[in-house]
Amino acid sequence: MYAVHNQPHVLEILQGYKVGELSPEEPSLPAPGDPYAGDPPRHPALKVNSLKPFNAEPPAELLTENYRTPNQLFFKRNHLPVPAVDPASYRLRVEGPGGRALALSLAELKSRFPKHEVTVTLQCAGNRRAEMSCVRPVKGLEWGVAAISTARWGGARLRDVLAHAGYAEEEEEAGERHVCFEGLDKDQSGAAYGASIPYRTAMGRGAEVLLAYEMNGEELPRDHGYPLRVVVPGVVGARHVKWLGRVSVSGEESPSHWQRNDYKGFSPAVDWDTVDFTTAPAIQELPIQSAITEPAPGATVPPGELTVKGYAWSGGGRGVVRVDVSLDGGRTWRVAELTGEEQRPGRAWAWRLWCLTAPVPPDCAALDIVCKAVDASYNVQPDTAAPIWNLRGVLSNAWHRVRVTVAE
Ligand code: MTE
Numbered sequence: 001m002y003a004v005h006n007q008p009h010v011l012e013i014l015q016g017y018k019v020g021e022l023s024p025e026e027p028s029l030p031a032p033g034d035p036y037a038g039d040p041p042r043h044p045a046l047k048v049n050s051l052k053p054f055n056a057e058p059p060a061e062l063l064t065e066n067y068r069t070p071n072q073l074f075f076k077r078n079h080l081p082v083p084a085v086d087p088a089s090y091r092l093r094v095e096g097p098g099g100r101a102l103a104l105s106l107a108e109l110k111s112r113f114p115k116h117e118v119t120v121t122l123q124c125a126g127n128r129r130a131e132m133s134c135v136r137p138v139k140g141l142e143w144g145v146a147a148i149s150t151a152r153w154g155g156a157r158l159r160d161v162l163a164h165a166g167y168a169e170e171e172e173e174a175g176e177r178h179v180c181f182e183g184l185d186k187d188q189s190g191a192a193y194g195a196s197i198p199y200r201t202a203m204g205r206g207a208e209v210l211l212a213y214e215m216n217g218e219e220l221p222r223d224h225g226y227p228l229r230v231v232v233p234g235v236v237g238a239r240h241v242k243w244l245g246r247v248s249v250s251g252e253e254s255p256s257h258w259q260r261n262d263y264k265g266f267s268p269a270v271d272w273d274t275v276d277f278t279t280a281p282a283i284q285e286l287p288i289q290s291a292i293t294e295p296a297p298g299a300t301v302p303p304g305e306l307t308v309k310g311y312a313w314s315g316g317g318r319g320v321v322r323v324d325v326s327l328d329g330g331r332t333w334r335v336a337e338l339t340g341e342e343q344r345p346g347r348a349w350a351w352r353l354w355c356l357t358a359p360v361p362p363d364c365a366a367l368d369i370v371c372k373a374v375d376a377s378y379n380v381q382p383d384t385a386a387p388i389w390n391l392r393g394v395l396s397n398a399w400h401r402v403r404v405t406v407a408e
């Protein structure tokens with residue numbers, strides 16, 4: 001059932017139970033009871049962090065080859081098996097005020113509500129966790145710098161659907177409310193993946209939270225939530241619930257494990273014996289982030305001229321105003337050229353790619369390349385990971401460093 005069990009010592013234990021060999025003519029069937037047997041095929045270039053559930057990121061240098069990440073290369077972060085959803089019988093359940101519920105078919109979602117398109121970068125809270133675990137071990141998948149990707153999403157606006165269900169467009173009453181989402185992917189106990197966002201994020205004037213059925217002009221792929229997912233511009237990946245089954249409004253955040261007992265930031269002083277998840281807010285908007293995607297760590301570069309490439313992005317629609325790059329570990333800096341779409345102030349939902357071509361200092365055997373970005377609120381990245389270390393390894397956004405050798 002688990003790929004990690006395919007090891008000599010496990011096979012040795014199983015040897016005692018062997019009853020024979022299948023005839024070669026026998027069609028190979030998925031292992032009975034493997035909940036992951038129905039997962040879709042994936043692109044072979046992806047670097048797999050976990051096979052079951054499937055978690056993978058593209059190689060960094062492929063990530064910044066396109067402003068919009070091709071769907072096949074878009075990072076994939078699943079907590080559970082990919083559910084098989086029949087589009088004909090699919091209904092989105094929307095709990096309205098006063099106990100009235102709507103059941104919307106895909107056709108209704110596409111025809112009743114105007115289609116809205118928006119280019120949004122999605123980043124996992126655990127992006128660049130591997131660097132944090134170099135400080136001290138953390139619990140979580142060892143993501144490199146590519147648990148982040150950008151797509152043009154198309155779908156109905158959540159605010160239009162909630163308004164149709166009877167909710168006021170603006171927060172009128174006092175008191176915090178939340179829009180809660182449930183996925184159709186379930187664990188063995190029947191609990192679905194779930195998350196929530198503040199009501200104002202969904203219903204504020206001009207809110208662009210989507211119930212997306214399209215990704216880069218194609219039907220939403222199975223790994224990314226077919227047939228319908230939430231896209232919350234400027235907000236951590238964990239709230240972009242895939243395979244969306246149910247939407248409700250509540251005075252409380254989603255009761256889901258992933259809303260209440262995960263995806264929160266803590267002090268480096270907090271460990272697994274002392275952590276109290278009720279004391280920290282759930283991550284929503286992410287902080288300023290940038291990373292180098294080219295050259296690769298440990299690469300050999302020729303003397304002369306060097307081109308450095310990467311991405312930069314900030315949460316909450318805060319645009320990236322500048323990226324600084326150093327070739328000498330942060331002693332001297334140059335300003336990189338930003339490429340990609342220029343964005344509306346306060347609605348910069350997608351990343352900028354950046355590039356710097358600079359002379360390699362003569363008589364230099366190695367370079368310590370560093371990047372750091374600044375967002376529209378003049379937020380900057382911390383220079384090292386140690387002071388922002390946290391037990392789950394989330395929010396890892398220190399200056400990114402890549403060391404290379406210079407040789408002919
Ligand atoms: N939605 C469901 N239903 N199940 C999941 O496991 N993973 C979340 C989010 N939505 C998840 C989900 C997390 S943690 C992230 S980072 C994003 O989906 C990843 O989206 P992607 O796989 O499309 O890149």
Ligand code: MO
Nearest residue numbers: 124125237238
């Ligand atoms: Mo995530």
